[in-house]
Amino acid sequence: MALALAIYTFSSAWIQADTTPVGAPPDEWAHISYIDDIYTGKGLIPDYANATILPSRSRGNYLGHPPLYYTASALAGKTLGWDAPSENPLPYRLFSATLFSLGMGLWILAGKNLGLNSTTLVAMVAGTMAIPMFPYLAGSINNDNLGYLSVAISGFGASLLRKNSRAAFWIAAAGLAMALLTKATAGLFLLIFLGILLGFHLYSYRSRKEWIHAIAPTMMVIVIAGTYFIPTVIHHGSAFPKSAELYTELGPPDSPVGLTESAAESFRQMWARLPMIASHQSLIVFDKHDTHVFYAMLILATLAFLASISFPHHRRQARSSPTAWYGYATAVAFLVAMLATMLVHFIVVFRGYQLHGVFAALQPRYYNYALPGFFVLAFQAWRNNAIVRSLFVGYCLTASYLIAISPPRLTFSQSAKFTEPAIMEIHIPAFPPASSSRPTILNAPAGHVDSFNIKSGNIEVRGWGIDASRKTPAVRIWILLDGQSIGTIPTGLSRPDVANALHSPPAMRSGFKAKLVLDKNDLDPCRVQLAAEQADGSLTPIRNRHCQNRIDGR
Numbered sequence: 001m002a003l004a005l006a007i008y009t010f011s012s013a014w015i016q017a018d019t020t021p022v023g024a025p026p027d028e029w030a031h032i033s034y035i036d037d038i039y040t041g042k043g044l045i046p047d048y049a050n051a052t053i054l055p056s057r058s059r060g061n062y063l064g065h066p067p068l069y070y071t072a073s074a075l076a077g078k079t080l081g082w083d084a085p086s087e088n089p090l091p092y093r094l095f096s097a098t099l100f101s102l103g104m105g106l107w108i109l110a111g112k113n114l115g116l117n118s119t120t121l122v123a124m125v126a127g128t129m130a131i132p133m134f135p136y137l138a139g140s141i142n143n144d145n146l147g148y149l150s151v152a153i154s155g156f157g158a159s160l161l162r163k164n165s166r167a168a169f170w171i172a173a174a175g176l177a178m179a180l181l182t183k184a185t186a187g188l189f190l191l192i193f194l195g196i197l198l199g200f201h202l203y204s205y206r207s208r209k210e211w212i213h214a215i216a217p218t219m220m221v222i223v224i225a226g227t228y229f230i231p232t233v234i235h236h237g238s239a240f241p242k243s244a245e246l247y248t249e250l251g252p253p254d255s256p257v258g259l260t261e262s263a264a265e266s267f268r269q270m271w272a273r274l275p276m277i278a279s280h281q282s283l284i285v286f287d288k289h290d291t292h293v294f295y296a297m298l299i300l301a302t303l304a305f306l307a308s309i310s311f312p313h314h315r316r317q318a319r320s321s322p323t324a325w326y327g328y329a330t331a332v333a334f335l336v337a338m339l340a341t342m343l344v345h346f347i348v349v350f351r352g353y354q355l356h357g358v359f360a361a362l363q364p365r366y367y368n369y370a371l372p373g374f375f376v377l378a379f380q381a382w383r384n385n386a387i388v389r390s391l392f393v394g395y396c397l398t399a400s401y402l403i404a405i406s407p408p409r410l411t412f413s414q415s416a417k418f419t420e421p422a423i424m425e426i427h428i429p430a431f432p433p434a435s436s437s438r439p440t441i442l443n444a445p446a447g448h449v450d451s452f453n454i455k456s457g458n459i460e461v462r463g464w465g466i467d468a469s470r471k472t473p474a475v476r477i478w479i480l481l482d483g484q485s486i487g488t489i490p491t492g493l494s495r496p497d498v499a500n501a502l503h504s505p506p507a508m509r510s511g512f513k514a515k516l517v518l519d520k521n522d523l524d525p526c527r528v529q530l531a532a533e534q535a536d537g538s539l540t541p542i543r544n545r546h547c548q549n550r551i552d553g554r
Contacts, residue, residue, distance in 0.1 A: 008129075012135040012138075013101065014097055015411065030053050035073045035141065036074075039078060039085065044067075049236065062242055062245060066182055103145075107376055120382065121376075123392070124375040128375060129407075132283070136410065144183065146178065150175045157173075158330055166213045173221050180224075181224070197330060247352075247355075251357070273362070304378045308378065308380060334373060449546065458516060463511070465510060465542050466532060467535050476491065477512050477532060477533070481529075486528075489514045491512050
């Protein structure tokens with residue numbers, strides 16, 4: 001069953017990997033850039049001090065994550081003969097999806113070890129995959145996916161603690177080492193979670209042998225983490241170095257809010273972003289009714305989790321069964337670790353807000369690694385606790401509904417958001433029609449013609465155009481002959497390089513492409529000009545360096 005459900009999760013991630021434009025998922029170009037640097041032979045770890053972001057390489061890389069995901073992805077690409085990720089990112093996306101699916105499979109096995117039946121485990125997968133951001137991010141190039149796997153490895157190890165403590169220690173330690181070299185939040189969570197669970201286990205057994213079994217795996221984690229972090233701190237002066245910072249152009253807020261207001265705002269933003277794809281190009285997957293169902297599913301699972309560890313009679317029942325007692329201890333350790341990690345995260349966000357006035361990094365996806373484990377532990381007491389059993393029924397109903405509508409809704413939202421407009425044909429006459437208008441074109445350019453190729457008497461033109469003041473896609477692109485209007489074409493093609501260069505995610509859809517059919521073969525193609533329509537109706541030229549000494553070729 002674990003294999004079947006893992007294949008299902010991989011298939012869901014594959015759909016997202018195949019349909020999502022490159023650069024649309026969170027920070028994907030920044031992640032690709034680190035992998036590409038290693039792939040092209042610039043060492044086994046990223047050059048954090050000098051790294052720049054593809055495709056334009058015009059800005060430094062603002063990610064400071066440890067290197068394991070980037071190194072593993074680049075080595076997989078070289079070993080398996082893939083192209084560089086900047087040329088063909090799909091294999092690397094599928095590599096990420098594989099890591100994600102392996103993690104899901106391990107959580108299913110962990111649930112089996114904790115005594116959950118097949119119904120509960122299927123419900124866990126349904127609830128996890130119904131959260132749109134989970135499969136969406138799993139199908140992207142993002143180090144979060146190795147973070148998922150590392151937490152799952154440790155969770156699987158923790159589930160073996162009662163049956164085989166020596167194996168449990170080594171497996172959990174391997175997951176912790178991976179997390180520390182991949183993602184800070186996942187590493188912090190596992191440090192707290194495994195520390196509490198180890199303390200519980202050693203206290204319960206009070207055996208010198210168990211202490212001895214724990215020493216070697218602990219030392220392994222210390223050595224592996226120290227081998228990377230100590231030289232990194234010495235060389236870069238930071239455990240998480242990077243070549244650029246976000247929001248450096250901003251200063252402290254003029255009227256800063258206090259700690260309480262900041263906490264309320266953080267919760268509001270995290271809560272509002274839960275049912276959506278929060279990225280450079282955000283997607284609203286659920287309508288208002290379905291959003292209520294989504295929140296109901298999460299609330300039911302949360303209440304079941306709390307009910308499983310809160311009632312005294314359940315604690316007494318748990319003590320009578322070693323499996324249930326270890327499941328209870330795992331749930332408590334999981335909850336404490338999650339709350340502590342969220343507290344540290346909030347402190348980091350609040351300090352950033354004090355520096356630049358932006359509540360940044362408030363993304364629920366930072367905790368996606370905990371979702372499968374959360375659902376597994378929430379319903380482990382459903383057989384022995386009537387309240388949990390009732391909540392489980394409600395959860396199954398909402399999760400079943402959401403998993404039925406979430407994948408097609410997500411695919412539809414992707415299609416509506418990212419489907420590129422059809423290539424339009426514009427006929428260019430030998431002379432402008434007498435009735436055509438001659439619009440006024442301002443001097444400041446707001447776009448660029450990337451290609452201007454003449455083939456069989458036609459011009460294939462591709463480029464981008466923006467609203468200069470808003471840094472959003474131009475309303476439309478005007479085609480002019482000798483300064484007189486011939487027709488218009490839409491923007492809408494994906495241009496993540498423009499969005500990165502302008503530091504404006506909405507500019508991602510600023511690209512355009514058209515086929516200009518020349519009615520007269522000897523027509524000078526440079527008589528054709530392009531202009532970007534601004535939000536106020538004015539036109540600004542689009543640079544065309546293929547034609548010199550023109551208003552659009554400056």
